[in-house]
Amino acid sequence: MTRPSLRRARRLRPKRDAITPGHFRVRGQVREAETFEPLPELRVRAYDRDLLFDDFLGEARTDEAGCFEIYFSEQDFRDWLETRPDLYLRVLSWDGARELGDGPTPVRRNAGRDEVFTLLIRGRRDEPLSRRSSAVERKEGGLAGALRRRSRGR
Numbered sequence: 001m002t003r004p005s006l007r008r009a010r011r012l013r014p015k016r017d018a019i020t021p022g023h024f025r026v027r028g029q030v031r032e033a034e035t036f037e038p039l040p041e042l043r044v045r046a047y048d049r050d051l052l053f054d055d056f057l058g059e060a061r062t063d064e065a066g067c068f069e070i071y072f073s074e075q076d077f078r079d080w081l082e083t084r085p086d087l088y089l090r091v092l093s094w095d096g097a098r099e100l101g102d103g104p105t106p107v108r109r110n111a112g113r114d115e116v117f118t119l120l121i122r123g124r125r126d127e128p129l130s131r132r133s134s135a136v137e138r139k140e141g142g143l144a145g146a147l148r149r150r151s152r153g154r
Contacts, residue, residue, distance in 0.1 A: 027069040028117030030062050030091055038066025039121060041094045046070045048077035049086040049107045057085065061094075087111040091119055 026046050030039045042062045048055040055077045058070040077085045087108045091100045101121045108115060 022074045023071065024057075024073070024085065024111070024113050024115075025069060025071050026057075026087065026089070026111075026115050026117065027067070028119060030066045030068065030119045030121060033120040033122040036120075038062070038064070040064050040066060042066075042100065042121075043092040043094065043096050044068045044070065044119075045090045045092065046072065047088055047090070047104070049088060050079060050082075055085075057087075084110040084112070087115060089117060089119065091121060 028044075030042055030044065031037060032039055040062050043059055044062065045059045046057040048057055057072040057076050060068040060070045062068045074083070089105045090103075092098065093100060101119070105117065105119065
């Protein structure tokens with residue numbers, strides 16, 4: 001079995017000339033860990049790790065292919081001598097109500113101007129990861145309802 005995320009990651013390699021001086025871009029793809037299916041309509045937030053308070057850098061929603069892009073400038077994170085962000089990401093449900101996965105990604109110290117992430121999210125079987133799966137499960141009575149109906153013989 002080939003991993004589709006590897007093919008997609010090759011196409012997401014940074015383009016050095018795409019970012020103007022003083023600006024940064026974080027981009028990547030969010031996939032379901034077991035099936036490698038892209039996860040649309042999730043929120044991805046970028047932060048800069050600091051000693052006292054972390055700086056919020058921006059937010060984006062994943063598209064149909066699970067891809068996202070977040071742009072920010074040096075002014076969004078720069079402190080005393082800091083010229084590059086110590087970057088980490090958080091993936092949230094489509095409504096922003098809960099964090100998905102195992103929490104924030106590991107911090108990338110002194111991140112470059114164009115960083116690429118491939119985020120694999122392990123979902124719980126009883127909770128939808130995106131708005132689309134939420135609507136399907138409500139329509140069908142949810143996974144738990146389907147299992148109950150199956151066990152009752154309906």
